[in-house]
Amino acid sequence: MIADHFRVLIVNLSTGKGRIVEEDGRNSEVGGSGLAAMLFNKYGFADKAWDDPQQPVIFAIGPLTGYFPLMSKTVCSFKSPYHNQYTESHAGGRSALALRFAKLDALVITGKSKRLCCVNVSSRNLDIKDIEFLRGKDVLETGKILRSMYKGSGHRSILRIGPAGEKLVAMSCINADTYRHFGRLGGGAALGAKNLKGIVIQGDAIFDTPPGKDYSKLYAEVFTQVTATDMMKKYHNLGTPANLQGLNDIESLPWRNLQATSDPAIDGINGERFATDTLLRNSACSGCPVGCIHVGCVREMFNADHRYTFKQVAYDYEPIFSLGTMLNVTEARSVLNILDVMEKVGLDAMSGGVALAWATEATEKGFISETETIVPLRFGDAEAYQLATQHLGNSSNDFYKLLGQGSLKAAAEYGGADFACVLGQEMAGYATGEVFFAAQTLGFRHSHLDSGGYAYDQKHSDQDIEGVIKFLIDDESGRAFMTSMVSCLFARGVYKNDLLAQCLQSVGYTKLAGSIDDAGRHIQKLRWQTRIATGFTPEAITIPKRFYKIKTWKGPIDAAYLDSLKTGYGQAIMQLAGDK
C-alpha cells in the first residue's frame, strides 16, 4: 500500500455513515503526528469545545507501518478534555498494523451516536453496532464481550473505554488491546463524548511487497539490529522498570507526592523485584519482536477455603512511579492491585496516581477530609487507593469529579495548589531537575517523551539556558518525525536518519527519504500552530511551588534557572510556530 496520498476513512457517528477520502501530503506531513495534525486542521474546529459532537478523534499510522519492525504505534489526536486544546496520545498494541491491513492511513471519527456504540472497520467493512448494553462495563469485561461479537482473533485490534471515559473524566484513557493505552490527556472522554465505547479494527488486506530484493534484505538487517544486539536489551529484560533503581539512586525519583526524591524502600518495587516476584510473561505489539510488555501476576485468595483468583496486569516504569513511589506503596503486588483497578475503570494510571498523591497530602494537611475522599487516604494504604481509584473513575462525588479533571482544578476549589505535582498535566516520574520540569510543562503533549529533558538533566550539571532551549527544540523536531513514521521511540537508537532514509527508499518513498529533517521541522511547527490555535499560551501554565523545593543529584532546584528555562522555552515555541 505504497502511495503518495493518504487513504483516510471518515466515520460520522451522527449519520452512521462513512466515506473514504484521499489526502495529499505524504512528503510533507508523512503520517502519524503530522497526518493527525493535518487532519485536525481539515476536520476539526479550533474554536469549538472538546466535546462538541463535530470534533474529530483521529487515529493515524506511518508510511512504514507493517513494512519494518517497531513501526508499530498509532497516534491518536483530539481536542483534550483536560485543557480544551489540541493534543496527541500514542499507543502500541495491534491497532497500527490493523489499520495498515484495513487499508487505512488514518481513521477519523466525527459526530455523536445517540446511544453507546461500537465501530467495526476492516478493508471491506464498516458497521456501527448499538452496544448500550455495555454501558458501565469495565475495560476488561468490555474487551471480552467485544471479542466474542466480532471475528478476526489475532488479526484485529480492540480499542475500548471504561466507565471513566463514559463519564467524561479528563484522565480517562483508551485501552488498546488490553495491555497498551492511549493514556494521557483524556482520549477516553473524547470517545465517551461521542458515545463510542469501542472500535474494532480488523486487518484483512494483503499487499504485494516492494519489487526487488532490497526491501527484504534491509528488513532482515533491521530485524537483526533490534533483536541480536544489546541496543534493545533494556526494554525486553527488566523493561522500563529497570530505571526505578537508577533514578532513586541519583535522587530523582518522586516519592510521596514529591516530598522526597529517594527512599530505601525502592527495594520492594524496583525492576528486579517486579521481575522476580510478579512477572508472568512478556507480550509484544504486533510487528515488534522486542516484546517489551511485561505482564505481572497477582494471585489472590478470595475465600478461606483456598479459593483463588488471579489477575494479569501489565506494568511499566511510569505506573510503578505513580501508584508506587508517589503513593508510598512499596510492595509490588499492591502496586499491581491498584493498577488493575485503574485498568478496569479506564483511567490513565499516571495521572490517576499523581492525583491521588495530591489528595493524600491534601488530606494530611487538612485541606480535605473523608467527607470528600469517601475513604480515608494515607500514604502506603494500598487498599484505600484501590477504592479511591474506583471513586475517581466513576466520578462518585463532586470532589472526585473535580479531581478527575486535574489536580489543579481540585486544588483551586479546596486549596493545596502549591503541592499539586502538575507540569501541564500530572507529572511523569522524573524529578531530574530544571530541564525536565520546564520541558514537561511546555512540551507538546506534556509528556516525558516530547523531548529528552530528563536525559539532559542526568548528563549536565552546568547551566546553559540557550543550549538547553536549542536542545529541546531540536530534539522535539527529530521526535516529531519519528512519531510521524510512527516508530516506537524505544527504537530511536536504531532508527537513525540514515537508516530511516534507507527504509523509506526501499519501499519507494524516495523524496521523503531525502527530506527527513525538513519534514520533522515542518511537522513540529504544524503541531504547535494547531495547539496554539486551540488556546495554548506558555504564560498560562505555571509550575507549582513543590517543584522549586526539592533536591536532586545536582542539589536544590535553582528557581531562577527553572524560570528562565521556562520563559525561554515558551518564547522559542511561539517563535517557531510563527516563523514564516
Next chain:
Amino acid sequence: MKILSTPNISRCIGCHSCSLSCARLVHKQLSWDSAGIRIKSSGGLTTGFTANHCLACDPAPCADACPTSAFSQRKGGGVIVKKKLCINCGACVTACPIDAIYEDRSGNVYVCIHCGRCVDFCPHNCLEMETVAMEEKKV
C-alpha cells in the same frame, strides 16, 4: 525430512514476526493472513497465543481433496504446492481439519510448505524445524 513444529509456542509474545516473514519471503506479500503460519490469541491476550499452521499430515487430506494436483503429498508429511495448477476451488481449505490453509478473496490458498524461513524471525525460539522419521509420521 524436516517439518515446522512449535514446541515452545507458550513463549509466543504475539509479535507476528513469523507470519510477516512467511508472507514477505515466501509469498512476496505484506499481510497477517497470506502466510503458512498465523498467530491467534487463544481466547484473548490474557491466555497467550496459538500458531495456526500445517501439522504435516501423511497422508494429507488436503492433497487427497485437491482435484488438480496443485497439492501433492510431501514425503515426511505436508504438501508440495504447485500454484500454477491451482484452480482456486477451495477443496483443500474444506478438507483441512485444523483450518491451517488460508484462502484469500480471489481464492488463492496459502499453506505452510515447511521451508523454515519463519524460524529465524521468532525472537523467543518458539519454532523449530523438526526431523521426522518417515515411518513415524504416517497417520
